[in-house]
Amino acid sequence: MRMIVSLFVLLLMDLSAKSQEPPVPTSGNWRIYAGVTTTHLSVIDKTFSSIPYEGYNIGLCAGLKWDNGRASHEWDAYFSSGTLKTNVNPVASLTQTYLTAGYTHLYHIGPQGMSNPLELKAGGNLHLLYASRDYQGFLNNTVSNEFAASIGAALEINYVFSGVLEGFSLSDKLILPVVSCLRQPGFGGDNAPEDSRLVSYSSLLQFYNGLTLEKNITAHQKISIGYTWDFYRITVVREVKQAANRLALSYHFNL
Amino acid sequence: MTISNISIRHRISRHRITCLTLMITMLIFLSGCEKALDLKKAPHDPQAILRECWTVMDQQYALFSVKEADWNAVYREYETKTDKGMTDNDLFRVLNDMLNTLKDGHVTLLSATDTATYEGFYKDYPANFNYNNLLTTYLQNDYRSTGPVIYKIVSNIGYIYYHSFEDPITPGQVDSILAQMSGTKGLIIDVRNNSGGGSPNVDRLFSRFLVTEKLVKYELIKKGPGHDSFFDPQPYSVAPSGIPYKNPVVVLTNRACFSACNDFVLYMSGLSNVKIMGDQTGGGGSFPHNYLMANGWKLQYSATKTLSPSGLSIENGIQPAIQTGISPQDEINGRDPILEKAFQSLQ
Numbered sequence: 367m368r369m370i371v372s373l374f375v376l377l378l379m380d381l382s383a384k385s386q387e388p389p390v391p392t393s394g395n396w397r398i399y400a401g402v403t404t405t406h407l408s409v410i411d412k413t414f415s416s417i418p419y420e421g422y423n424i425g426l427c428a429g430l431k432w433d434n435g436r437a438s439h440e441w442d443a444y445f446s447s448g449t450l451k452t453n454v455n456p457v458a459s460l461t462q463t464y465l466t467a468g469y470t471h472l473y474h475i476g477p478q479g480m481s482n483p484l485e486l487k488a489g490g491n492l493h494l495l496y497a498s499r500d501y502q503g504f505l506n507n508t509v510s511n512e513f514a515a516s517i518g519a520a521l522e523i524n525y526v527f528s529g530v531l532e533g534f535s536l537s538d539k540l541i542l543p544v545v546s547c548l549r550q551p552g553f554g555g556d557n558a559p560e561d562s563r564l565v566s567y568s569s570l571l572q573f574y575n576g577l578t579l580e581k582n583i584t585a586h587q588k589i590s591i592g593y594t595w596d597f598y599r600i601t602v603v604r605e606v607k608q609a610a611n612r613l614a615l616s617y618h619f620n621l
Numbered sequence: 622m623t624i625s626n627i628s629i630r631h632r633i634s635r636h637r638i639t640c641l642t643l644m645i646t647m648l649i650f651l652s653g654c655e656k657a658l659d660l661k662k663a664p665h666d667p668q669a670i671l672r673e674c675w676t677v678m679d680q681q682y683a684l685f686s687v688k689e690a691d692w693n694a695v696y697r698e699y700e701t702k703t704d705k706g707m708t709d710n711d712l713f714r715v716l717n718d719m720l721n722t723l724k725d726g727h728v729t730l731l732s733a734t735d736t737a738t739y740e741g742f743y744k745d746y747p748a749n750f751n752y753n754n755l756l757t758t759y760l761q762n763d764y765r766s767t768g769p770v771i772y773k774i775v776s777n778i779g780y781i782y783y784h785s786f787e788d789p790i791t792p793g794q795v796d797s798i799l800a801q802m803s804g805t806k807g808l809i810i811d812v813r814n815n816s817g818g819g820s821p822n823v824d825r826l827f828s829r830f831l832v833t834e835k836l837v838k839y840e841l842i843k844k845g846p847g848h849d850s851f852f853d854p855q856p857y858s859v860a861p862s863g864i865p866y867k868n869p870v871v872v873l874t875n876r877a878c879f880s881a882c883n884d885f886v887l888y889m890s891g892l893s894n895v896k897i898m899g900d901q902t903g904g905g906g907s908f909p910h911n912y913l914m915a916n917g918w919k920l921q922y923s924a925t926k927t928l929s930p931s932g933l934s935i936e937n938g939i940q941p942a943i944q945t946g947i948s949p950q951d952e953i954n955g956r957d958p959i960l961e962k963a964f965q966s967l968q
Contacts, residue, residue, distance in 0.1 A: 413681075415913035416673060454917030455733075507910040507924065552852070554683075554843035555910060555924055559852060 400428040401616025412605040423448030485524040507555040516543030533582040541574040572598040588618035680846035727909040729921040742903040743876035750813035768794040779805040786881040787818030807967030817880025831861035841926040871963040879903035897941040904938040
């Protein structure tokens, strides 16, 4: 799925460069969007196993964006839930709930306007994540979860097409949380006291990259298809790694 | 071609190169990351499986101090017994032998086709119980049953047999049984061969013998991977429920009384109107947890340490106040001297 989306994006990029006319940037101050997602999740929680539990979860995403041409503010949220399984033991499964929410504040960098279809923005991000897992077929110790509130850097690249692909735009948003407040259950099991601590990226490594292709429908409405790679790795108390490959189909409305 | 057109074409070309470069970089980064970040299934071979099993136990098993096992020496010994070409069956045996050095009935290895656990805590000792003799000689096949319990009143002494705490007993069932026992001058609770099960069932039965809330044990939960890394002992208390039974009680035990049954005997032994009679219990005072290994086998291990209210480990069993047993001849003759002695003590 990832490679198909990648090839499609590369093809669009190539077509866009053949345009002879300068691009016409779209603008709007407030934008709200919502969509459905399908996510392939792979998670390893070493308290329970060294092998990944994997599967597809259906979910929802939503957000609110404000851009005044100098800075943008975006609030976003994502939720999914479903069952993950292993390849080595057909009976082993877990029920996973995964939520993220964030606020991103970006400043426009470099020249803007009709003659420059390529926009670069940089700034900061506040990111919240919560994941909980309920392992089936385990005794006594069956539940694991983590909550993290992180601040970090954010970068966004936008390209507005013109000519044949007039109305399309492509963006890539990269978020790198740096410092986090992390809460996990204790080492020894469900009844262990919870552990809360401030950690840096060395203990909680997180990475979010979202590639989105948007298409204008009307002056106020857009649809988009987006691919996000979302990864985190915790190496304190309970060692957990999770990767999520998320495809989102969203509807946008400029207020 | 005009100069402005050349400028626009140059700008577009630069944009194209920039965008393509950025996108390609992102995509390469994305496609390579999961493998680099070790999210794929870990490769496994027999030596890696043994190492994984040993490491999980090393970090998460709670009873090394009680078992007095040199776990590093165990690894050195059993590492030499694995080789790349060995079959799954052979590997299973080697892992089982390694785990059996701990002599812990809560440590179990399960594959799709096999289950292995240490049973020496009762198999190496006299049985001290014969269910058939109980039913035929003493209950004379005339008894009542409610839920998992069979019971009878003989000469104003009540007898209850709870064969496994794995089978749930409801508060209503406990009420019904003890209501019938309320007029008895004494009660025998037989938990021989009860291999444990659910703690709620233990609490549900025990709470009926309490007048006030009682501290019954301390649990030590692991804080980290070190053998002696524990949180402070967490007290565990049980509250009374219903009308308490206050008359003399004798609890019958043998070596097969294990895990939750061991807890029940611990709790009851702390009551002034209760005597424990029979053989030492099999121990098993911890909560077992599970771990799924890289080859799909499931490991069960003791993840907590339990102490009595006075701070003593109950892992190796609880001694009865009155030690008595059943000889092979007694068993052949259909006799149960443990039960007889309990009955006489309540007369």
